[in-house]
Amino acid sequence: MIRSSLRGRLRWLIILVMVAVLLPLAVLSFQRTMQEVNELSDGRLAQSARTLQVLIGEEGAEALDGGDQDDKLMPIEVPEAPTVQRHRYSFESEVGFQVFDTSGRSIMATANLAALPPPGAGDANFRDIDAGGYRWRLFTLRDETHGVVIRTGERYDSRHDILRALWFDHALSLLIGLPLLGLLVGWAVKRGLRPLESLTDALGSRALGSREPIVLEQAPLELQPVLDALNGQLQRLADALEREHRFSADVAHELRTPLASIMLNIESATATGDPDEAATSLAGARHNVAALARRVEQLLVLARLESGAALEQRRSIDLVGVAIDVIEELTPVIAECGAELGFIHDSQAAWVLGHEAALGALLRNLIENAMRHVPVGGQVQLSLSQDARFTTIEVADDGPGIPLERRAAVFARFHREATGRGEGYGLGLSIVQRAAELHGASIDLLDSPFGRGLRVKVSIPRSS
Structure with a gap:
């Protein structure tokens, strides 16, 4: 064609x-x-x-x-006088x-x-x-x-x-x-389409990664919606590229240390002739591989939540059921921490309109973050409640807590508190914040009811 x-x-x-x-x-x-x-x-x-x-x-x-x-x-014919001019129609x-x-x-x-x-x-x-x-x-x-x-x-x-x-x-x-009109129409069409040529020039001269919107002086009204949609698409594309670059940098930074540890453990196991020492090195490598897998999972969850590409459409979700599934998934982690987890909810079900993957990531990271900061024998309490306006998630612990002046900084990516126990990656609360934003929820960092520690309160608006 x-x-x-x-x-x-x-x-x-x-x-x-x-x-x-x-x-x-x-x-x-x-x-x-x-x-x-x-x-x-x-x-x-x-x-x-x-x-x-x-x-x-x-x-x-x-x-x-x-x-x-x-x-x-x-007679019919009229004699023609020399001075008389005859019309071309002589009847x-x-x-x-x-x-x-x-x-x-x-x-x-x-x-x-x-x-x-x-x-x-x-x-x-x-x-x-x-x-x-x-x-x-x-x-x-x-x-x-x-x-x-x-x-x-x-x-x-x-x-x-x-x-x-x-x-x-x-x-x-x-x-x-008609040919004259064709020529004039061609000229008029060329002149009328001149804003498209200006748009082409603006796109061709645009710097890579630029966030400046495309502006055409005296753009026709019909072209303005195209410009708005194009500028919006370019903005979303720039955001996606920035997320990709940031994710690549995060992966390179976060995976460098565990990979180096794994290589050292494997080299130690292969270099030594002592079976006990080799077993210890292999156990360390296995532990580092598990930590690496968890770190990769955290990075992928964060990337998926930021892009929203993997989230299904909003649907009605039983938050109590999601919490039970998360607790069962984290049973090995809870047992390793030696802390006690309590779960309190008002009813058998707490229905919210949202994304199940994001809500699961929110609950999992809140519980993991609390477990990481409580001492052996400490306690963490998960509470779910509902009223006419909000569905509230609260996770409280009796750990060292976070001073008031530092609470705003904990949502930054890769921020880690020095009081944390074990290997944390500083991504947990970033994932919690992103999941809350997807549901229009608010997050408050409050004092724990145990007298010490931290209480994280997430309030999700209920759908009308």
Whole structure:
């Protein structure tokens, strides 16, 4: 299939529309003009007959009656005077008349109509006949007062001349006008599409990664929505590229240390001849691999939450069921920490409208973060409650807590508190914050009800 430019398509469409409109209008105009010409010519015939009627009324039929037949013939051609300029339409030989008395005897006639038989009793008004190799248009007027029948005639040659002139005038205007209109339409379309050329130039000269919106001076109203959508798409693309770059940097930074530890453990296990030392090194490598897997999972969860690409559409979710699944998943982690986890909820189910993956990540990271900061034998309490406006998630612990002046900084990526136990990556609360944003929820860091520690409160608005 041949691909055409927008400019060419617009030009041909406009030309086709003009042809589709102008040709029927030209045909209708021509038909209307011919109708007017025929009516005008018929009116001229009738007017000529009535003029003869007036002249005959003044002279009388007896005065017009000559001696022989030759005296009754009227000349047709008018002598051309040297000073008289003849019009291109000379109708002298194409028009004529006849005058008869009531008995049908010819009183007077022009030579070109002398051979026509007298009109019949039913002849009146207009009719067409063939005579002398020509087609004639006749008008018959009966004057009972003066006892005469007047018939005027006109050959169709003159009307055909007018027809040809009209055809020429109409066709010439179309033949000359349509190509000229095509050229003017092409120029107008090119000028009208100039904002698209400006947009192309602006996109071509745009710096890679630029966040500046594209602005066209005096942009047409129809192009403004395109500019808005394009600027929005470019902004989202810049955000996606920034997330990709940031994620790549995070992965490179966070995986460097555990990979180095794994390599050292493997090298130690292969270099030593002591089976116990080798087993210890392999156990350390296994531990580092597990830590590496958890770190990769954390990074992937954060990246997916930030992009929103892996989240399904919002649906009704039982938050109690999600919490139970998360607790079962974290049972090994809870047992390793040696802390006690309590779960309190008002009812058997707490329904919220949201994303199950994000809510699961939120609960998992809140519990893991609390477990990491409580001492052995400490306690962590998960609470779920609902009222008319909010579904509230609270995770409280009896760890060292976070001073008030440092609480705003804990949501930064890779921020770690020095009081944390074990290997943390500083991503947990960043994931919690992103998941909360996806649900329009608020996060508050409060004092723990255990007298020491931290209480994280997440309030999710209930759907109406």
